[in-house]
Amino acid sequence: MNIVNFEQIKKSVVGTTVPKPISGTLSGHAAGEPFDKHVYSKIKKQFPKNTFRQYEYLNDLYRKNPDIIGHQARYELFNSPSVMFLLSRGKNATDQWSLENPFDEKQNDTADILVVNDNFYEIIDIKTRNISKSAQPPNIISAYKLAQVCAKMIDNKEFDKFSINYFEIDWVLEKKKLVCNDAHFSRLFCANPETLYINWSAAMQIQFHVCDLDQNYKGTVKQWAKLYLKHFVSQAKKRADDMIERFVKPFEKYVN
Amino acid sequence: MNIVNFEQIKKSVVGTTVPKPISGTLSGHAAGEPFDKHVYSKIKKQFPKNTFRQYEYLNDLYRKNPDIIGHQARYELFNSPSVMFLLSRGKNATDQWSLENPFDEKQNDTADILVVNDNFYEIIDIKTRNISKSAQPPNIISAYKLAQVCAKMIDNKEFDKFSINYFEIDWVLEKKKLVCNDAHFSRLFCANPETLYINWSAAMQIQFHVCDLDQNYKGTVKQWAKLYLKHFVSQAKKRADDMIERFVKPFEKYVN
Numbered sequence: 249m250n251i252v253n254f255e256q257i258k259k260s261v262v263g264t265t266v267p268k269p270i271s272g273t274l275s276g277h278a279a280g281e282p283f284d285k286h287v288y289s290k291i292k293k294q295f296p297k298n299t300f301r302q303y304e305y306l307n308d309l310y311r312k313n314p315d316i317i318g319h320q321a322r323y324e325l326f327n328s329p330s331v332m333f334l335l336s337r338g339k340n341a342t343d344q345w346s347l348e349n350p351f352d353e354k355q356n357d358t359a360d361i362l363v364v365n366d367n368f369y370e371i372i373d374i375k376t377r378n379i380s381k382s383a384q385p386p387n388i389i390s391a392y393k394l395a396q397v398c399a400k401m402i403d404n405k406e407f408d409k410f411s412i413n414y415f416e417i418d419w420v421l422e423k424k425k426l427v428c429n430d431a432h433f434s435r436l437f438c439a440n441p442e443t444l445y446i447n448w449s450a451a452m453q454i455q456f457h458v459c460d461l462d463q464n465y466k467g468t469v470k471q472w473a474k475l476y477l478k479h480f481v482s483q484a485k486k487r488a489d490d491m492i493e494r495f496v497k498p499f500e501k502y503v504n
Numbered sequence: 505m506n507i508v509n510f511e512q513i514k515k516s517v518v519g520t521t522v523p524k525p526i527s528g529t530l531s532g533h534a535a536g537e538p539f540d541k542h543v544y545s546k547i548k549k550q551f552p553k554n555t556f557r558q559y560e561y562l563n564d565l566y567r568k569n570p571d572i573i574g575h576q577a578r579y580e581l582f583n584s585p586s587v588m589f590l591l592s593r594g595k596n597a598t599d600q601w602s603l604e605n606p607f608d609e610k611q612n613d614t615a616d617i618l619v620v621n622d623n624f625y626e627i628i629d630i631k632t633r634n635i636s637k638s639a640q641p642p643n644i645i646s647a648y649k650l651a652q653v654c655a656k657m658i659d660n661k662e663f664d665k666f667s668i669n670y671f672e673i674d675w676v677l678e679k680k681k682l683v684c685n686d687a688h689f690s691r692l693f694c695a696n697p698e699t700l701y702i703n704w705s706a707a708m709q710i711q712f713h714v715c716d717l718d719q720n721y722k723g724t725v726k727q728w729a730k731l732y733l734k735h736f737v738s739q740a741k742k743r744a745d746d747m748i749e750r751f752v753k754p755f756e757k758y759v760n
Contacts, residue, residue, distance in 0.1 A: 395755055402758055451705050477758045484751035488744040495740035499651055502658055502733045 249408065251298070251363045251370045252291055254415060254433040260290050261417065265425040280376025283417045283428060287374055288361050295363055302335060302359045303351040310345050319343050328409045330400040331369050334358045334393075358389070358412075369410040375458050379418045379429070385460070387453040388414070389436075391446040394454065395480045398473035407469040412436040416458035432459035440465045441476035448487045505664065507554070507619045507626045508547055510671060510689040516546050517673065521681040536632025539673045539684060543630055544617050551619055558591060558615045559607040566601050575599050584665045586656040587625050590614045590649075614645070614668075625666040631714050635674040635685070641716070643709035644670070645692075647702040650710065651736040654729035663725040668692040672714035688715035696721045697732035704743045 266282035292299040300308065309325055316322055319342035326332035335358060336342060337351060345351065361372040375386055389412070401407055418430040443462040447455050465472065522538035548555040556564065565581055572578055575598035582588035591614060592598060593607060601607065617628040631642055645668070657663055674686040699718040700710050721728065 392751060395751070399755060399758060449705060449707050474758060477755050481752050481755050481759050484747050488747045488752075491740050491744045491747075495648060495651070496737050496744075499655060499733050499737050502655060502730060503737050 249368050249370075249411065251365050251368070252294065252372065252413075254413070256294075257287060257290050257415070258431040258433065261287060261428055261431050263428065265422075265427050268421060268424050268426055279378065280417060280419055280426065283376050283419065283426070284360055284374040287415060287417070291361060291363060291372070295365070298363050298365050300362045300364065301353060302357040302362050303353050305362050305364065306335065306337065306345075307350040311347065311350075314347070327367070328406055329404050330397050330406045331409050333397055333400055334371065334410065335362070335369070358393075368408070371410055371412045373412070373414050375414060375416045377416055377418050377457070378420070380420050385445075385455040385457045387447075387450065388456060389454055391444075391452045391454050391480055391483075395477055398476050398480075401473045402470070402477075407473070414458040414461070418459075434458050434461040434463055436461075437469050437472050438463045438465050441472060441479045444476070444479065446480070446483050446487075448483075505624050505626075505667065506691075507621050507624070508550065508628065508669075510669070512550075513543060513546050513671070514687040514689065517543060517684055517687050519684065521678075521683050524677060524680050524682055535634065536673060536675055536682065539632050539675060539682070540616055540630040543671060543673070547617060547619060547628070551621070554619050554621050556618045556620065557609060558613040558618055559609050561618050561620065562591065562593065562601075563606040567603065567606075570603070583623070584662055585660050586653050586662045587665050589653055589656055590627065590666065591618070591625070614649075624664070627666055627668045629668070629670050631670060631672045633672055633674050633713070634676070636676050641701075641711040641713045643703075643706065643711060645710050647700075647708045647710050647736055647739075651733055654732050654736075657729045658726070658733075663729070670714040670717070674715075690714050690717040690719055692717075693725050693728050694719045694721050697728060697735045700732070700735065702736070702739050702743075704739075 261283070264286065266286060269279055269282075288299070288301070310316070310322060313322075313325055316325060319339040322342050322345070323332050323336055326336065337345075337354075341351070358373075359371040360374045363370040363372065373388070375388075377383070377386075401409075413433060413435050416432040417428050418432075419426045419428050421427075439462045444454050445456060447453050467475070517539070520542065522542060525535055525538075544555070544557070566572070566578060569578075569581055572581060575595040578598050578601070579588050579592055582592065593601075593610075597607070614629075615627040616630045619626040619628065629644070631644075633639070633642075657665075669689060669691050672688040673684050674688075675682045675684050677683075695718045701712060703709050703711050723731070
């Protein structure tokens with residue numbers, strides 16, 4: 249299921265500009281951040297009642313249910329263990345939520361943008377990229393978190409509750425402005441799970457440039473979850489073996 | 505062997521101030537960086553002819569030996585494989601070094617400050633810390649790099665060529681200034697190697713606050729190198745086992 253028409257968003261974003269940030273460098277995520285807000289406003293224009301920042305969605309959900317108190321009861325409001333796992337905050341934070349103490353934006357939230365329709369959650373993560381510099385592929389999502397949610401999807405037979413989608417904005421600096429000169433989108437569940445690169449020493453993050461993500465997977469989401477878990481398990485075993493080869497064996501002769 | 509009198513440096517730094525950076529946040533390394541330069545100038549005052557930034561030392565060394573060309577020959581100028589391993593740049597960069605193309609400062613250089621006397625290298629790394637915020641212990645050095653240098657020390661029987669020392673500057677923001685209100689120093693080879701925490705998923709970095717580093721080790725540097733390698737090997741094995749427990753076993757039931 250797809251809610252947002254990314255082709256249309258792409259057309260409305262390519263060619264637009266945002267002011268150059270006054271301070272800070274032009275590397276890293278921060279410089280392109282205004283484009284993130286830009287995409288959000290475009291999508292919100294398409295779906296004004298269905299588009300949220302993740303923290304906004306949580307605040308709305310708990311605000312509409314003022315009698316529901318405590319993390320357990322609040323978690324049950326999601327009606328879906330897998331969506332709850334991806335979108336909720338920790339137990340303490342959820343216990344302490346109140347009208348006077350709502351959530352703020354948090355850097356490691358799963359979604360930059362959430363489009364919710366008919367109990368389906370389209371999770372959108374925006375990646376901005378200074379294409380005048382070559383850079384390592386960015387952190388996408390924790391490979392472990394993704395394994396956990398795949399397990400929950402299988403345990404609960406939930407394969408039609410959410411999708412995870414990535415939107416890349418390529419920009420260059422021209423005079424005092426950042427110009428978006430291209431954009432790309434790709435869907436995690438359209439990528440062959442075996443193509444996903446896991447950087448174990450970078451907080452186990454899956455890393456890719458959105459424009460490079462394989463989109464040739466043709467199976468079901470249920471099959472995807474199983475294939476991803478197979479990939480994750482085999483990569484974890486491989487990393488454990490690699491650690492023995494690289495970090496144990498060469499040094500064992502010094503140890504005795 | 506100790507060259508720098510850190511107690512004296514501490515006295516001369518506590519109570520001093522640097523201007524608040526105009527841009528950027530007050531978290532992260534950047535804000536406290538002016539203090540790094542501050543400590544450098546204090547040490548340079550004590551040892552004007554012996555104090556270098558790492559890149560300065562390399563530039564000086566190669567400049568004094570204009571006939572020595574190519575990475576292999578330049579590496580041999582160090583007269584010590586372990587010091588060479590810690591301080592030199594990569595093969596390509598070393599090949600390409602010239603009077604017109606000297607090295608610049610590089611963020612992942614081993615030493616912020618180098619004090620060299622009588623073929624002994626005191627490596628000093630400065631850690632600045634905003635103590636009005638609680639923060640995770642910082643990255644200190646790659647546990648793998650340290651294992652490699654320990655192996656080189658043992659292979660080459662070099663146990664008196666260098667030391668690695670850490671100097672922490674605690675600061676707070678007061679009006680428009682950063683005030684250093686305490687400082688700490690500790691020596692890596694005075695810490696019981698078994699106390700070193702290796703964060704495998706954060707680029708295998710050893711992490712600690714300088715003020716918290718154990719300083720009760722009483723053995724020789726040779727014993728230290730062996731004990732560290734023992735610790736590194738056992739931690740690598742443990743991490744490999746943990747990966748199987750956490751990332752393989754819980755998901756195996758989904759895979760078949």
